[in-house]
Amino acid sequence: MSTPAIPSLPTPNHRRLVGRLLLVVALSFGFGFALVPLYDAFCVVTGLNGKTAGAAKGIGIGGIQQQVAAAPSPIDKGRIVTVEFIGTVMPGLPWDMQPLISKLDLHPGELQQAMYRVHNRSDQPIVGQAIPSVSPGLAAQYFHKLDCFCFAQQTLAPGETKDLPLTFIVKPEIDRDIRTITLAYAFFKAADSKSATKRVATR
């Protein structure tokens, strides 16, 4: 083949098209990160991912009776909901954890209390944080915790065993199809042992 005629390439066109395509790439990369707050907002609005709300509004610890008196939920004696309790200790936290009762039958609207026993196996004071999750996810918005050890970090001295309480109401508005709710806690290591030592010392 003799020297070929080089067709003049429409270079500006190339540039503009590549520019636009790179913009698409950048936008979809950004879209992925934008999904994180969007997802959280979506879950808060719909209550879908099994995350329970914090303490019931307007009351602190000790205000339980007051709140119940102020807004008494009618107790639905007509049906029974079973609440199952699960506890998991995540890797890196040398604790044992188990619920004192594994399940509880209750009428929706009743104020109930449950306990988890945790034990620090190590010779260090350790701070842990429990993260709750409710299954099925749709039950989460009807699972109201008035007081919970998961509202604050928990500190255990070396070898200490502690019973951690949780007070809750399953609201009677919960869907009648839901007969069993599973409440699962995952305990994570929250802080290094230095600050934990300080906490143990000061309490």
Next chain:
Amino acid sequence: MYTADTAAHHDHAHGAPRGIMRWLTSTNHKDIGTLYLWFSLFMFFFAGALAMLIRAELFQPGLQLFQPAVFNQLTTMHGLIMIFGAIMPSLVGFANWQVPLMIGASDMAFPRLNNWSFWLLPAAGLLLIATFFVPGGAIAGGWTMYPPLYIQGGVAYDMSILAIHILGISSIMGAINIIVTILNLRAPGMTLMKMPLFVWTWLITAFLLVAVMPVLACAITMLLTDRHFGTHFFDAAGGGDAVMFQHLFWFFGHPEVYIMILPAFGIVSTIIPTFARKPLFGYVSMVYAVASIAFLSFIVWAHHMFTTGMPVGGQLFFMYTTMLIAIPTGVKVFNWVATLWRGSITFETPMLFALAFVFLFTIGGFSGLVLSLVPVDIQLQDTYYVVAHFHYVLFSGSAMAIMGGIYYWLPKWTGHMYDETLGKIHFWLTAIAFNITFFPMHFLGLAGMPRRIPDYALQFADFNMISSLGGFLLGASQLLFLYTVIKCVRGGAPAGNKPWDGADTLEWTQTSPPPYHSFVTPPQIKLVRGRSHANAR
């Protein structure tokens, strides 16, 4: 920058340079296409070998060969390498070879970028394979990389994140190159609606790649920062949510499955009219069907997550949108069958693969439709029914279309005819062994056998043994494929410019093999829709 590229073409207009530097530094779309295809063939055999080990372990109940941790590495790496190392690069290889030839362009739009896109792949491939040799072994959490497992693993997990980043960059660059080539470098007279369907499918696939590969990159970046930099995107300890990863992953993952099948549609849509000796039935509807499948692929992702606790409204939405995909896919299958109708059909090896594709892919499509039903899916989630489904769409779909495409274009690429007898034997062995391997998995799944387990209950033993025997035959048959391809590359009857009398796309106007620089002057296109009758000058 790009004008400098085109000016450089003066230097080697006479032919291919010699030696290893030809391949390392090549900016020629044919060389790079060849590199892509060989790379993917190597990865196909590597991941196939992992599949053989999986089937060997599952030959009988009980732990025979591997501990569960190793077995999990095998299934994870088999999936990851087949998808990112074998199927995707081979389709890009086809695009490199065929897109410029089919639209009458002299090369890809960005030849140097093209070189870089390819040479990133061996680095990523090595990184993936090397994970088998690091402490803790290869990644074992499944190819979908779900946290929290993926956050907890060892150094192999970091290597795989890096490898997938590299593969993603390569795919994005390749896709941009393909889009610019198709939109800017078509021969005069070739309007969009006169492009061969293979080019159309790749154009749409490239747009999918550009849109979703960055989302995957984003998701695995979050995995990496969760692992090392104290973020809590997916880590419940810091208020993260592991299910969010599934949303991000499948927002990439579902378009990804169409990335792997749309170019295969294009290959089949090229082969069937050739051997039916009729133009493709319903060209325009084919284009719109591909475009609608691509659009729908963005709004169905959560059908992979029906069991994660979704409200009924969400389940219904994703169920209906998923079922909607059956309509454009049905249009395509109908058009392929209608193309065959009253055609003068001959059954050369590419045609056998294309026909098997239509038949077997349809089975895979139907089992997908079954899985789209929420109540059924909740039963079948993570069972062997799902494994059967995605092997029917990925092996008898993508991989067999790729094999058909290889046989179809090998005479053009090499200048030699492949051995038709060996090709046909390879086809029948593959088609039969494939069905022996994967059809019983439907029954296993319906009976409740979970996937990703090295050991299973006794009642699954018979079907697993059948499946393993089929798997070994399927694996061995691919060695025949390798032999046939190498034999064809090394020699054979001269192919002539146009060995298939029914073919009518532009590449057949070139010599076989085509000159190193083809279409240095654009061909004249006679304006026939979908069939680019051309007089190359």
